[in-house]
Amino acid sequence: MLILYGFGGVGRTLVEVVRSRTDLKISAVFDSRGGVLKCGGFEKPEIEALLRSPRGGVSRSGVGSPAALEEAFRCAEVLVDVSPPNYADGEPAVAVYRSALKAGLSIVTANKAPLALRFQEFEGKPVYYKATVMAGTPVVDLALGLRGQRPLGIRGILNGTTNYILSRVDLDGLSFADALEEAKAKGYVEPDPAIDLEGLDAAAKLVILANALGVGLSLGQVRREPLRYLGPRTKYVAEADLERGTARVSPIQLGPDDPLLSARYSTNAVEITTEVNEVRVYGKGAGRLETSLALLNDVLRAARERRCR
Amino acid sequence: MLILYGFGGVGRTLVEVVRSRTDLKISAVFDSRGGVLKCGGFEKPEIEALLRSPRGGVSRSGVGSPAALEEAFRCAEVLVDVSPPNYADGEPAVAVYRSALKAGLSIVTANKAPLALRFQEFEGKPVYYKATVMAGTPVVDLALGLRGQRPLGIRGILNGTTNYILSRVDLDGLSFADALEEAKAKGYVEPDPAIDLEGLDAAAKLVILANALGVGLSLGQVRREPLRYLGPRTKYVAEADLERGTARVSPIQLGPDDPLLSARYSTNAVEITTEVNEVRVYGKGAGRLETSLALLNDVLRAARERRCR
Numbered sequence: 025m026l027i028l029y030g031f032g033g034v035g036r037t038l039v040e041v042v043r044s045r046t047d048l049k050i051s052a053v054f055d056s057r058g059g060v061l062k063c064g065g066f067e068k069p070e071i072e073a074l075l076r077s078p079r080g081g082v083s084r085s086g087v088g089s090p091a092a093l094e095e096a097f098r099c100a101e102v103l104v105d106v107s108p109p110n111y112a113d114g115e116p117a118v119a120v121y122r123s124a125l126k127a128g129l130s131i132v133t134a135n136k137a138p139l140a141l142r143f144q145e146f147e148g149k150p151v152y153y154k155a156t157v158m159a160g161t162p163v164v165d166l167a168l169g170l171r172g173q174r175p176l177g178i179r180g181i182l183n184g185t186t187n188y189i190l191s192r193v194d195l196d197g198l199s200f201a202d203a204l205e206e207a208k209a210k211g212y213v214e215p216d217p218a219i220d221l222e223g224l225d226a227a228a229k230l231v232i233l234a235n236a237l238g239v240g241l242s243l244g245q246v247r248r249e250p251l252r253y254l255g256p257r258t259k260y261v262a263e264a265d266l267e268r269g270t271a272r273v274s275p276i277q278l279g280p281d282d283p284l285l286s287a288r289y290s291t292n293a294v295e296i297t298t299e300v301n302e303v304r305v306y307g308k309g310a311g312r313l314e315t316s317l318a319l320l321n322d323v324l325r326a327a328r329e330r331r332c333r
Numbered sequence: 334m335l336i337l338y339g340f341g342g343v344g345r346t347l348v349e350v351v352r353s354r355t356d357l358k359i360s361a362v363f364d365s366r367g368g369v370l371k372c373g374g375f376e377k378p379e380i381e382a383l384l385r386s387p388r389g390g391v392s393r394s395g396v397g398s399p400a401a402l403e404e405a406f407r408c409a410e411v412l413v414d415v416s417p418p419n420y421a422d423g424e425p426a427v428a429v430y431r432s433a434l435k436a437g438l439s440i441v442t443a444n445k446a447p448l449a450l451r452f453q454e455f456e457g458k459p460v461y462y463k464a465t466v467m468a469g470t471p472v473v474d475l476a477l478g479l480r481g482q483r484p485l486g487i488r489g490i491l492n493g494t495t496n497y498i499l500s501r502v503d504l505d506g507l508s509f510a511d512a513l514e515e516a517k518a519k520g521y522v523e524p525d526p527a528i529d530l531e532g533l534d535a536a537a538k539l540v541i542l543a544n545a546l547g548v549g550l551s552l553g554q555v556r557r558e559p560l561r562y563l564g565p566r567t568k569y570v571a572e573a574d575l576e577r578g579t580a581r582v583s584p585i586q587l588g589p590d591d592p593l594l595s596a597r598y599s600t601n602a603v604e605i606t607t608e609v610n611e612v613r614v615y616g617k618g619a620g621r622l623e624t625s626l627a628l629l630n631d632v633l634r635a636a637r638e639r640r641c642r
Contacts, residue, residue: 045481154478160610162478169463169471172354172630173623283595300623301469307612314482314609321481329638 025065025100026323027129029093029120030107031055031082034134036075037312038106038319043071048323052096056107058083061091063099093120097127102326104319108215109137111224111243118142125149130326134159134315140228140243143235150329152322157182157229157236158292160314161307162321166296167236173298175237179263180294181287182233183226184309185212186251186260190275191289193253200253212290223248223273226262230271233294239266249274259284334374334409335632336438338402338429339416340364340391343443345384346621347415347628352380357632361405365416367392370400372408402429406436411635413628417524418446420533420552427451434458439635443468443624449537449552452544459638461631466491466538466545467601469623470616471630475605476545482607484546488572489603490596491538493618494521494529495560495569499584500598502562509562521599532557532582535571539580546605548575558583568593 026042028035031053042048049065057080066074070087077085097103103124105117114137121131121138131146133139134155139146154164181187185207192203204221207213212220219225227246234241241264249272251260257278264271278285283304287293292309295302308314335351337344340362351357358374366389375383379396386394406412412433414426423446430440430447439459442448448455448462463473490496494516501512513530516522521529528534536555543550550573558581560569566587573580587594592613596602601618604611617623 160482160607161612162475165474165478166471166614169474169627169630172626172633173469286592298469300620300626301617303470303614303616305475305612305614308610311609317481317609318478321478324481 025049025051027052027054027096027100027103029054029103029105030135032079032106032108033312034315035106038104038316039071039075041313041316041320043068046320051099052088052091053082054093055080055082057081059091059093059096060085060088061096061099062088094123097124097129100129101330102130102132102323104323105131105133105135105138106319107135109135109219109228111137111140111219111228114138114141121146121151130330132319132322132326134319136225136228136232139235140231143232144240147235150326152326153232154322155315155318156232158294158307158309159311159318161292161305161309162318163233163294163305164236166303166305167233170296170298170303171238173300175239175266175296175298177263177265177297178230178233178237178294179261179284180230181259181284181292182229182262182294182309183220183223183260184290184292185214185220186226187287187292188212188290189251190253190258190260194256194258195288221251223250223260223262226260226273230262230264230273234264234266234271237266237296241266241269241271245269245271247272247274251275257282257285334358334360336361336363336405336409336412338363338412338414339444341388341415341417342621343624344415347413347625348380348384350622350625350629352377355629360408361397361400362391363402364389364391366390368400368402368405369394369397370405370408371397403432406433406438409438410639411439411441411632413632414440414442414444414447415628416444418444418528418537420446420449420528420537423447423450430455430460439639441628441631441635443628445534445537445541448544449540452541453549456544459635461635462541463631464624464627465541467603467616467618468620468627470601470614470618471627472542472603472614473545475612475614476542479605479607479612480547482609484548484575484605484607486572486574486606487539487542487546487603488570488593489539490568490593490601491571491603491618492529492532492535492569493599493601494523495535496596496601497521497599498560499562499567499569503565503567504597530560532559532569532571535569535582539571539573539582542603543573543575543580546575550575550578550580554578554580556581556583560584566591566594
């Protein structure tokens with residue numbers, strides 16, 4: 025039984041994926057203005073009604089009973105956080121995780137802020153976060169599988185929006201201003217554009233990846249320079265020296281043979297260097313369906329790991 | 334407490350890694366001629382003595398007490414299989430897994446044969462196998478993280494030895510015969526050369542990856558053509574159409590822009606296509622230390638997942 029915490033684009037896509045591909049039930053849905061609960065799980069027509077409700081309108085949908093989040097905890101095993109990131113302090117999500125974990129729930133999240141700000145608090149607890157980095161490409165699972173190899177560094181193109189903008193300039197000849205406008209018009213840019221254009225999103229992903237590899241990098245340690253076009257082969261690179269604990273997100277003009285160049289448009293890439301290996305991963309870094317399928321994978325894993333052997 | 338089943342190159346490296354990097358204890362070591370047991374775990378000087386014993390000489394090392402494998406089950410939680418693959422029927426490892434699982438142990442393996450031949454029997458049981466595919470590069474974990482996305486295909490360079498040979502011909506101008514001799518002289522080729530040169534190793538990895546993605550491909554379904562050099566950009570490609578259930582390992586002359594070309598020498602690469610994504614992973618595919626660190630990661634995971642929450 026799932027609680028959905030957040031009911032925007034990804035939340036709604038996740039509900040459709042859960043309904044069409046699984047037997048999982050959803051017992052509560054919350055948006056920024058409140059939520060509704062049905063302990064036995066919503067039936068199909070109720071799900072339809074929720075999907076028809078406007079943004080912020082869940083509590084007035086007439087489905088289930090209006091409820092406080094804590095009431096919903098007794099009717100679910102997994103809380104899925106698809107609320108927007110708050111990089112100031114991670115709230116209200118951080119407080120929600122604390123009380124949900126205390127009530128015995130597992131957390132599955134696509135929201136980067138709580139982990140980027142407080143990874144160590146949630147480490148070792150049943151918090152699943154593969155959807156926070158490269159969405160459809162489970163590089164978090166790969167990073168967790170590398171644990172044991174001493175990690176040396178990370179270098180990546182971790183934000184699809186800025187990579188799209190730079191690719192349009194570099195490969196298609198648009199001006200930077202036009203490419204930025206186009207990305208905004210297509211809805212690729214976050215409501216708060218600084219999250220993409222000043223590197224906060226990429227920095228958060230870098231921090232989460234570093235911590236998945238076992239290195240306690242914090243968001244404050246990541247130096248950020250805003251997106252600019254410096255000339256041919258400019259990429260907005262997130263990189264961390266995991267031995268020194270230094271990290272930055274900045275525009276860099278890459279050399280012509282740099283393997284990161286093959287990440288074009290909204291493709292993401294990451295290079296993880298360890299004492300014995302250099303792993304490179306390319307794949308999609310965003311998308312509602314991609315993110316929803318990553319969340320679903322983690323929901324199933326959370327459910328499996330709740331069972332005792 | 335660990336049982337080591339196999340004590341060749343990887344087994345010995347794993348023992349050194351366990352000793353130097355962890356507090357884990359080893360209670361039994363078995364090689365092809367027998368094994369020794371000490372329920373409380375071997376102490377450092379005993380480990381040293383085991384490491385000094387010749388191949389096949391564990392039972393005459395004077396360390397611990399000679400024992401049958403089943404006796405060791407009561408003194409361990411995890412059995413690590415680093416025995417050589419037997420692609421005829423997977424034995425004796427398959428029988429060992431069955432009795433160890435029945436006795437409540439978890440299995441961690443670098444031996445591809447049991448899973449390539451009987452994946453479905455061991456699916457859902459505590460059997461951990463990231464070391465079977467691309468060793469130091471945990472592409473198995475990435476594949477498990479993709480579950481939920483409908484998988485369409487796999488294409489990869491999954492055998493380091495044959496890729497080394499082809500790279501020496503293609504990039505360095507050696508004759509195929511000379512490159513093959515060099516690979517043999519360097520010890521890169523399996524004792525049974527057909528495992529590398531007739532594609533059995535690559536086919537086994539392809540089957541394990543397909544099954545990790547949730548598709549029940551079997552080793553018998555993989556058509557294999559022996560390694561040959563066909564001209565520039567020849568790669569020994571393992572590929573599966575996961576919708577049709579067809580698969581093959583064969584030499585192919587790739588197009589000049591094929592991303593698999595950037596996997597050179599002993600670097601491996603794999604491309605996984607799903608309904609929503611195309612993921613590419615590059616990294617080291619072999620090496621004793623790399624394989625040992627992958628095994629260690631799985632041992633720690635197995636131990637963690639044995640605990641009830």
